Amino acid sequence: MDHFVVSARKYRPVTFDSVVGQSHITTTLKNAIRTNHLAQAFLFCGPRGVGKTTCARILAKTINCQNLGDDAEACGECESCVSFQNNASFNIHELDAASNNSVEDIRNLIDQVRYPPQTGKYKIYIIDEVHMLSQAAFNAFLKTLEEPPSYAIFILATTEKHKILPTILSRCQIFDFNRIQSKDIAHHLADIAQKEGIHAEHEALELIGQKADGGLRDALSMFDLNVTFSTNNHLTYAAVLENLHILDYDYYFKITDALTAGSIARSLVLFDEILRKGFDGHLFVIGLLEHFRNLLVCKDPSTVTLLQVSESAERKYLEQSLMADLSFLLSALSITGQCDINYKSAKNQRLHVEICLMKLANLPQVLQLHSLAAVDETAKKKVEPQQSLNHTATPPLATAPQPAAPANGQSNGNAYANAPAQPATASQQASPQQSAALQQAAPSRLKSTVSLTQSLTPPVQQPAKQSNAEPSADYATVPNGAKREELTLANLQRFWYEFSQKRLQAGNSTTEQITLNREIQLNGTTIEIALDNDHQQDAVMNMRYELLGFLKSRLDAPKLDINPRVAPQEVNRLPYTPAEKFNFMAEKNPYLLELKQALGLDVDF
Numbered sequence: 001m002d003h004f005v006v007s008a009r010k011y012r013p014v015t016f017d018s019v020v021g022q023s024h025i026t027t028t029l030k031n032a033i034r035t036n037h038l039a040q041a042f043l044f045c046g047p048r049g050v051g052k053t054t055c056a057r058i059l060a061k062t063i064n065c066q067n068l069g070d071d072a073e074a075c076g077e078c079e080s081c082v083s084f085q086n087n088a089s090f091n092i093h094e095l096d097a098a099s100n101n102s103v104e105d106i107r108n109l110i111d112q113v114r115y116p117p118q119t120g121k122y123k124i125y126i127i128d129e130v131h132m133l134s135q136a137a138f139n140a141f142l143k144t145l146e147e148p149p150s151y152a153i154f155i156l157a158t159t160e161k162h163k164i165l166p167t168i169l170s171r172c173q174i175f176d177f178n179r180i181q182s183k184d185i186a187h188h189l190a191d192i193a194q195k196e197g198i199h200a201e202h203e204a205l206e207l208i209g210q211k212a213d214g215g216l217r218d219a220l221s222m223f224d225l226n227v228t229f230s231t232n233n234h235l236t237y238a239a240v241l242e243n244l245h246i247l248d249y250d251y252y253f254k255i256t257d258a259l260t261a262g263s264i265a266r267s268l269v270l271f272d273e274i275l276r277k278g279f280d281g282h283l284f285v286i287g288l289l290e291h292f293r294n295l296l297v298c299k300d301p302s303t304v305t306l307l308q309v310s311e312s313a314e315r316k317y318l319e320q321s322l323m324a325d326l327s328f329l330l331s332a333l334s335i336t337g338q339c340d341i342n343y344k345s346a347k348n349q350r351l352h353v354e355i356c357l358m359k360l361a362n363l364p365q366v367l368q369l370h371s372l373a374a375v376d377e378t379a380k381k382k383v384e385p386q387q388s389l390n391h392t393a394t395p396p397l398a399t400a401p402q403p404a405a406p407a408n409g410q411s412n413g414n415a416y417a418n419a420p421a422q423p424a425t426a427s428q429q430a431s432p433q434q435s436a437a438l439q440q441a442a443p444s445r446l447k448s449t450v451s452l453t454q455s456l457t458p459p460v461q462q463p464a465k466q467s468n469a470e471p472s473a474d475y476a477t478v479p480n481g482a483k484r485e486e487l488t489l490a491n492l493q494r495f496w497y498e499f500s501q502k503r504l505q506a507g508n509s510t511t512e513q514i515t516l517n518r519e520i521q522l523n524g525t526t527i528e529i530a531l532d533n534d535h536q537q538d539a540v541m542n543m544r545y546e547l548l549g550f551l552k553s554r555l556d557a558p559k560l561d562i563n564p565r566v567a568p569q570e571v572n573r574l575p576y577t578p579a580e581k582f583n584f585m586a587e588k589n590p591y592l593l594e595l596k597q598a599l600g601l602d603v604d605f
């Protein structure tokens with residue numbers, strides 16, 4: 001049996017041209033060699049596994065090559081090159097500062113620097129993970145780095161540039177290595193697969209490239225692992241998914257389809273399937289965020305390049321981004337982002353994600369309501385059935401006026417979509433004929449009154465006299481006949497108060513009630529509200545659609561918007577330390593200061 005050599009070593013690049021994805025560095029180094037403008041100290045920075053040590057070794061080999069080509073690449077045949085390739089050269093010294101970071105280690109290295117090379121022109125010292133050197137070791141090294149002998153070249157490599165002392169940075173020529181693009185990694189893997197006689201699906205290699213997150217060495221290890229697991233040297237997408245335990249991105253497409261269609265049920269079932277396959281809920285949320293982000297960048301041709309996915313996936317993203325509108329994506333990013341942030345502190349993490357999915361699935365309805373309100377403005381009396389907007393497969397709550405039917409009685413199998421009934425004050429203003437006609441004509445609208453937060457709070461007991469007036473008339477669906485009032489601060493405050501009372505009845509959170517009790521200002525068509533902290537701001541943003549929907553239904557202000565600002569109140573801090581107390585008193589009575597100076601007094605600390 002042949003001795004197995006891992007791909008990362010077997011296919012380690014031996015020339016500058018074969019280095020993957022760092023052409024900006026290799027070109028500069030080649031030019032420096034050609035023009036003989038080589039610095040004596042280099043600092044190679046960048047993430048792990050992107051080719052820092054490899055480039056350092058190629059540089060060492062190239063500058064010692066006895067028949068350097070015109071393209072500034074080592075010949076690979078001369079005595080020096082051969083000894084380099086056999087790891088037998090005396091002109092290269094590597095120190096791993098992660099494990100040898102003491103002063104002694106650095107002194108040993110400096111001692112070697114004193115002797116010129118026996119063969120070849122240069123001695124190269126590579127110090128890996130240089131940020132790990134101790135303070136004393138750094139200091140010992142500094143002198144040598146300042147005045148190195150002409151034959152010595154230092155190459156320092158680090159993954160954490162910010163930990164390097166400025167005195168070192170200023171003495172080095174700095175090269176920043178890139179994370180390697182997943183497309184480049186996939187391409188490189190395809191080359192290797194071909195050389196090894198492995199049949200690999202392109203998508204499988206793309207997947208490895210993405211999982212490696214810019215590190216070629218990691219990608220190569222994953223590649224080896226997958227080849228080991230593969231049958232008949234055949235690398236398939238499905239097998240790689242399973243071996244690397246990656247969630248198939250198809251799931252995100254399916255879930256997004258379900259969400260844009262407003263199907264809570266389908267999204268929950270899919271989430272359950274993902275959990276049962278052993279995937280972590282948090283990783284799913286993060287993946288979903290990334291998915292929404294990818295869909296968002298597809299919205300504009302100039303940002304499509306930010307999509308780091310395979311070509312076939314790119315097509316899918318472009319297709320789906322056509323289906324999801326911008327406001328859905330932005331709101332979805334916000335809701336999912338909140339879910340991500342609060343995930344760790346949630347007691348029931350599964351439920352936490354499920355609630356997030358419910359909110360997301362409800363989004364299309366809320367947004368649709370939003371746009372309907374705008375449509376209502378332009379076509380006041382025209383009520384047309386909005387068939388195309390009715391995404392949901394669930395039956396409408398009330399297709400015909402049934403005076404005897406209680407509002408909460410029709411919740412069979414439709415528990416999520418069933419809003420707690422609200423007092424029907426709005427519809428009482430309209431004539432019964434009008435509202436009946438409205439309900440028949442636009443059933444989708446009645447259902448779309450389910451609000452983000454309400455749908456998740458338990459129904460409230462409804463006053464009996466109102467339950468037989470209307471089946472479920474929510475406040476955001478004011479009949480078209482009702483006259484909207486002029487947008488003034490007084491009217492706004494009145495309806496704001498009405499809204500806050502409704503929320504109070506619905507059993508809202510304390511934070512929400514506090515924010516609703518804050519003073520509001522009207523600036524043009526924007527409601528200004530000053531809040532104390534981010535929590536309150538979140539509370540306002542969470543009920544934003546509902547609040548604006550309600551206000552727009554009452555006020556003649558289609559462009560009404562709200563701007564919650566966090567403006568912490570100044571707290572009067574009492575003087576505490578003796579110095580503060582003295583200053584406080586001196587402010588009230590300036591003579592104290594004079595007294596202190598005249599007598600040469602000091603405050604007793």
Ligand SMILES: [Zn+2]
Pocket residue numbers: 064065066067068074075076077078079080081
């Ligand atoms: Zn050579």
